[in-house]
Amino acid sequence: MTRSSDIEAEAFGPHDHQACRAQALAAVEAACAARRLRMTPARACVLEALLEAHRAMTAYELLDRLREAGLGSQPPVAYRALDFLVRNGFVHRIERLSAFVACTHGGSEHVAVFLICRGCRGVAEAVLPQLGAGLAASAAGQGFSVERMVIEGEGLCARCREAEAA
Amino acid sequence: MTRSSDIEAEAFGPHDHQACRAQALAAVEAACAARRLRMTPARACVLEALLEAHRAMTAYELLDRLREAGLGSQPPVAYRALDFLVRNGFVHRIERLSAFVACTHGGSEHVAVFLICRGCRGVAEAVLPQLGAGLAASAAGQGFSVERMVIEGEGLCARCREAEAA
DNA sequence: GGTCATATGTTACTTTATAACAGATCGTGC
DNA sequence: GCACGATCTGTTATAAAGTAACATATGACC
Ligand SMILES: [Zn+2]
Ligand SMILES: [Zn+2]
Ligand SMILES: [Zn+2]
Ligand SMILES: [Zn+2]
Numbered sequence: 001m002t003r004s005s006d007i008e009a010e011a012f013g014p015h016d017h018q019a020c021r022a023q024a025l026a027a028v029e030a031a032c033a034a035r036r037l038r039m040t041p042a043r044a045c046v047l048e049a050l051l052e053a054h055r056a057m058t059a060y061e062l063l064d065r066l067r068e069a070g071l072g073s074q075p076p077v078a079y080r081a082l083d084f085l086v087r088n089g090f091v092h093r094i095e096r097l098s099a100f101v102a103c104t105h106g107g108s109e110h111v112a113v114f115l116i117c118r119g120c121r122g123v124a125e126a127v128l129p130q131l132g133a134g135l136a137a138s139a140a141g142q143g144f145s146v147e148r149m150v151i152e153g154e155g156l157c158a159r160c161r162e163a164e165a166a
Numbered sequence: 167m168t169r170s171s172d173i174e175a176e177a178f179g180p181h182d183h184q185a186c187r188a189q190a191l192a193a194v195e196a197a198c199a200a201r202r203l204r205m206t207p208a209r210a211c212v213l214e215a216l217l218e219a220h221r222a223m224t225a226y227e228l229l230d231r232l233r234e235a236g237l238g239s240q241p242p243v244a245y246r247a248l249d250f251l252v253r254n255g256f257v258h259r260i261e262r263l264s265a266f267v268a269c270t271h272g273g274s275e276h277v278a279v280f281l282i283c284r285g286c287r288g289v290a291e292a293v294l295p296q297l298g299a300g301l302a303a304s305a306a307g308q309g310f311s312v313e314r315m316v317i318e319g320e321g322l323c324a325r326c327r328e329a330e331a332a
Numbered sequence: 333g334g335t336c337a338t339a340t341g342t343t344a345c346t347t348t349a350t351a352a353c354a355g356a357t358c359g360t361g362c
Numbered sequence: 363g364c365a366c367g368a369t370c371t372g373t374t375a376t377a378a379a380g381t382a383a384c385a386t387a388t389g390a391c392c
Contacts, residue, residue: 095261096316115310135319143324144281150262150318158309
C-alpha cells in the first residue's frame, strides 16, 4: 500500500503491475460512468498502452499503437484521445518530455509531482499537497491565480545511478 | 528592491525596465568575465532581445531577431545561442511554453519557479528555496537524485484576470 | 605560426502539434 | 422509429519546434 503523500517507489522498481493496471483501469471506468464520459475504443487503446508501459510515451508512439489496433493512423487521432484523457485527469502530460503518462491517482483533482529518470525514462508520480499549496499561496499574494501547475524533477533513479557509476 | 525569496510583482506591472535590463546585463557580463565565457554577438543579441521583451520568446522569434541583425538565419544559430545561455544560467527554458526567458537572478545557481500568465504571456521568476529543497529531499528518500527541477504555475495575473472578468 | 578547442554557417531532416472540414455516431425527445 | 444537436472520427495539409552532420572560421595558448 502506498501512502498518497509519498513518492511512489514502485515506479522505479518491481511491483504487482497486473494489479496496478487493473486498479487504475477500474478507477477510470468508474469515473467515466459517474461523469457520463465516453470511453471510446481509441481512448481506451491509448490509456491501456500507457497503463501497460508504465512510463512516458509520446503521442506518436501511441499513434503507432492505434494504427496497429486499426483505430486510426493520423496524428489528430492520437492527440484527440490524449486531449480527452488529460482534460479528465486520467493522463498527465510531462512537459519536460513532450510525452504522456497514465495517472496513478484515479482521476480525482490533484496537483501532481513527477520524477523523471533520464536513464530508464521511468516516471514516478507523487501527490505532495503542501508543495502546490505553498506555491499557489505565494502567487495569490501577488494577485496571480494559478490554474495549472507543472512540477517535474529530472534526474536518476537509484538503479540507473548505480548503473552509471559502474 | 525585491527580496529574492518573493515572487516578483514587477514582471506583471510597470517597473523601471531600463534599470532592470541594465542590471541583468551587467550581472551576465560580470559572470562571463569571471568564468571565462565568450559572450559572442549572436549570444548577446539573443540575451538582449529577451531582456528587452521581459517575456517568454520562442527560439524562432529569437531567430527572427538574429536574422534582422544579420547574425544568422538558420535554426541551429538560435538553438546554439540559447544552449549557451541556458547552460550557464543566464536564460531559463519555460517547458510549458517551449520558450525562453532571461533570468533575473544574475546567473548564480538556483531553482527557479515561474508564474506564466496565459493572458499577457508575461513570466515572473521567483526563487523559493524551500520548495525545491522539499521536493529534492522527498525524492532522495526514494533513492532518486534530482538534477534539474521544473516548477511552473500557469494562470492569470491580476491585470488579465480583471480584463477577463469584464 | 602551429594547434587544439570552441564557435559559426548551412543543408537537410525529424519530431511534435494543429487547423480545417467532411462524415459518422450517440443520446434525447417526440 | 426518427429528427436533432452534440460529440466523435477520418483525412488532408501544414505549422512549429528541434537536431544531426559536416565544412569552415575564429580564439587562446604556447
Ligand atoms: Zn495523477
Ligand atoms: Zn532509471
Ligand atoms: Zn533564474
Ligand atoms: Zn497577464
